[in-house]
Amino acid sequence: MQQRTTLSYDGSWVGLLTAIFEVYEYKFDAASIQQMAQADQGDLFGARHEVHTDHAKAERVKKGVINRVGKKDFQELYAAYLSELQGVEDLILRLVRNYLAPDGVGLSQNYGHEDVLRIKQINKSVSRERHRFKAFVRFRKLSDELFFAKIDPDFNILPLIIPHFRDRYADQSWVIYDIKRDYGAYYNQSEVVEIHLSDLPSEREIMERGEDKEALYDELWRRYFRSTNITERKNTKLHLQHVPKRYWKYLNEKFDL
Amino acid sequence: MADDRIKEKLEILADAAKYDVSCSSSGSDRKNKKGGLGNTGAGICHTYTEDGRCVSLLKILLTNHCIFDCAYCVSRRSNDIKRAAFTVQEVVDLTINFYRRNYIEGLFLSSGIFKNADYTMERLVLIAKKLRQEHNFNGYIHLKTIPGASDDLLNEAGLYADRLSVNLEIPTETGLKLLAPEKNRKDMDVPMDYLKNQIIRTKEEKKIFRSTPKFAPAGQSTQMIIGASGESDMHIMKTADHYYTEYNLKRVYYSGYIPISNDKRLPGLGSDVPVIRENRLYQSDWLLRFYGFKRDEIVNERHPNLDLDIDPKLGWALRNLDQFPVDINRAPYESIVRVPGIGVTSAKKIVAARRFGALRMEHLQKIGISANKVRYFISCQGFVPLMSDRPAEMIKHYILAASHTKYKKVFNQQLTLF
Ligand code: SF4
Numbered sequence: 001m002q003q004r005t006t007l008s009y010d011g012s013w014v015g016l017l018t019a020i021f022e023v024y025e026y027k028f029d030a031a032s033i034q035q036m037a038q039a040d041q042g043d044l045f046g047a048r049h050e051v052h053t054d055h056a057k058a059e060r061v062k063k064g065v066i067n068r069v070g071k072k073d074f075q076e077l078y079a080a081y082l083s084e085l086q087g088v089e090d091l092i093l094r095l096v097r098n099y100l101a102p103d104g105v106g107l108s109q110n111y112g113h114e115d116v117l118r119i120k121q122i123n124k125s126v127s128r129e130r131h132r133f134k135a136f137v138r139f140r141k142l143s144d145e146l147f148f149a150k151i152d153p154d155f156n157i158l159p160l161i162i163p164h165f166r167d168r169y170a171d172q173s174w175v176i177y178d179i180k181r182d183y184g185a186y187y188n189q190s191e192v193v194e195i196h197l198s199d200l201p202s203e204r205e206i207m208e209r210g211e212d213k214e215a216l217y218d219e220l221w222r223r224y225f226r227s228t229n230i231t232e233r234k235n236t237k238l239h240l241q242h243v244p245k246r247y248w249k250y251l252n253e254k255f256d257l
Numbered sequence: 258m259a260d261d262r263i264k265e266k267l268e269i270l271a272d273a274a275k276y277d278v279s280c281s282s283s284g285s286d287r288k289n290k291k292g293g294l295g296n297t298g299a300g301i302c303h304t305y306t307e308d309g310r311c312v313s314l315l316k317i318l319l320t321n322h323c324i325f326d327c328a329y330c331v332s333r334r335s336n337d338i339k340r341a342a343f344t345v346q347e348v349v350d351l352t353i354n355f356y357r358r359n360y361i362e363g364l365f366l367s368s369g370i371f372k373n374a375d376y377t378m379e380r381l382v383l384i385a386k387k388l389r390q391e392h393n394f395n396g397y398i399h400l401k402t403i404p405g406a407s408d409d410l411l412n413e414a415g416l417y418a419d420r421l422s423v424n425l426e427i428p429t430e431t432g433l434k435l436l437a438p439e440k441n442r443k444d445m446d447v448p449m450d451y452l453k454n455q456i457i458r459t460k461e462e463k464k465i466f467r468s469t470p471k472f473a474p475a476g477q478s479t480q481m482i483i484g485a486s487g488e489s490d491m492h493i494m495k496t497a498d499h500y501y502t503e504y505n506l507k508r509v510y511y512s513g514y515i516p517i518s519n520d521k522r523l524p525g526l527g528s529d530v531p532v533i534r535e536n537r538l539y540q541s542d543w544l545l546r547f548y549g550f551k552r553d554e555i556v557n558e559r560h561p562n563l564d565l566d567i568d569p570k571l572g573w574a575l576r577n578l579d580q581f582p583v584d585i586n587r588a589p590y591e592s593i594v595r596v597p598g599i600g601v602t603s604a605k606k607i608v609a610a611r612r613f614g615a616l617r618m619e620h621l622q623k624i625g626i627s628a629n630k631v632r633y634f635i636s637c638q639g640f641v642p643l644m645s646d647r648p649a650e651m652i653k654h655y656i657l658a659a660s661h662t663k664y665k666k667v668f669n670q671q672l673t674l675f
Binding site for chain 2: 213228
């Protein structure tokens with residue numbers, strides 16, 4: 001049996017694409033890609049290969065895949081990467097290999113293919129999460145005219161929702177901060193930059209920095225939510241299906257109900 | 258205090274507006290111009306009420322004062338309730354501040370009729386105009402058109418709003434006469450007709466002059482109250498069909514009547530809201546618009562009412578068993594999409610995937626199709642339907658026994674009444 005090589009990369013998307021490039025470059029037939037932290041506990045007997053993130057190599061993989069199967073299918077690979085699911089790197093690697101194989105064109109429509117099906121499923125979950133956070137982000141306006149929101153998504157969807165918020169709130173400064181992964185996006189009315197708040201403002205600070213009217217609009221929204229409800233039609237099951245409990249902590253209308 | 262007053266107003270005027278079930282923010286693709294605020298096209302539900310309805314827009318009345326006395330409406334003048342009215346600026350401020358916090362996709366503004374139609378409409382239009390012009394607001398605006406308002410105002414409304422709607426309220430003319438004697442169908446047809454023509458004209462002009470301003474780009478919609486005046490589903494669907502075709506409506510909304518009074522002409526307080534019937538009508542509406550069904554395949558003289566225990570597509574299939582089984586690997590898309598348990602998305606996936614090889618039941622299950630429902634209606638590689646020759650009643654029984662319909666609980670509640 002061929003020896004299995006474990007490639008370890010830095011966890012970034014560009015790093016992952018570099019790793020895929022190197023699978024071809026070094027002709028690793030049996031390869032597995034893992035984040036550095038995880039790779040250490042990996043296969044003790046297989047060979048190791050450390051990947052140094054390289055934009056040029058990554059770009060070539062990106063171009064190759066897009067040329068072959070198009071932007072949409074490439075985007076699917078990216079969204080799958082953001083899922084951070086265990087073993088997703090290997091799934092992405094297998095798919096890239098399949099797409100680049102001679103009969104790879106159109107493969108992404110083959111719902112009978114196990115890997116294709118799997119990536120569609122992952123994309124569905126990621127996309128659902130992305131969609132939910134477009135909906136459930138709640139900004140609070142701080143006294144310095146900054147609109148601030150915290151999120152805590154299961155998947156790393158922040159990069160996927162940035163364009164939406166940038167287009168929509170072009171004339172206000174905002175921060176959306178992923179507290180789980182400890183990074184955020186800050187839009188300063190011209191561009192979006194990545195930020196890391198070593199000490200995130202606490203709930204109390206946010207309340208204190210909140211603009212005078214903040215409490216009013218918060219309250220108005222909660223009253224609106226209550227008044228627009230039709231008790232005669234109550235359907236808790238359907239409600240929970242749409243707004244699973246784990247999102248409630250961000251939805252001010254769901255506080256103290 | 259001013260803050261307390263606005264809180265109270267919001268409660269009164271949101272409560273009075275909640276009976277309009279539509280909350281859609283779709284059908285428009287207004288871009289955020291010149292670094293302004295907002296856009297449309299995302300169609301996001303920002304939260305859901307406890308009855309599971311999407312909350313996408315700030316849905317309020319400008320006022321619940323009304324000179325009319327429609328029996329089915331909480332705002333009718335003879336009803337002894339708290340009245341309130343927003344100022345134009347209050348609605349503008351609420352909309353902008355809710356929008357900036359990502360609570361909503363935009364505004365759905367309706368109103369009781371105070372003084373007269375034009376006086377009311379003028380204020381609705383003014384709010385939309387201020388939002389667009391003073392705040393460079395590009396979010397969604399849905400305005401209710403007040404029957405009897407002048408063409409000039411309707412025209413202006415169309416320039417600022419994404420969607421306009423005139424509510425039919427009661428599906429039949431006789432029902433309307435009984436419950437709202439001061440109104441008549443013509444008052445609704447006239448503005449709808451005007452809007453339809455303006456929408457068509459704008460589209461034509463836009464092909465020639467790209468600078469032609471948008472006119473209600475998300476089109477017009479309407480709403481009918483279901484179960485208030487005794488009409489059959491066939492009547493309701495006939496009316497819907499008529500307005501879809503004659504007035505190019507984007508959507509017809511069905512709103513199960515919520516008992517609000519003990520008026521003898523209406524179902525009394527405490528009677529159930531016909532939520533299942535409402536849902537069946539939506540399903541039928543979809544079958545007509547996206548599945549290629551004709552109305553008389555769903556309801557006709559012999560079946561004037563939709564089944565409550567099964568969905569209308571399954572109902573149709575059971576009445577037409579001779580058209581099954583459908584061969585998943587050979588049948589055209591149009592037949593596949595008619596199979597109970599296969600939706601538009603799954604049907605498309607089937608047609609795409611079968612080019613790579615014959616599909617088996619396992620493949621269908623992986624696509625997300627439940628074998629329980631489809632097994633009586635399809636054949637595919639390695640699967641022959643064994644029970645498709647059984648009587649329809651029996652198949653229905655099997656399917657119901659094996660499935661847990663979403664509405665089972667509600668349905669049981671209703672059944673216990675008999
Ligand atoms: S005109 Fe409209 S608001 Fe007034 S009573 Fe009739 S339905 Fe209600």
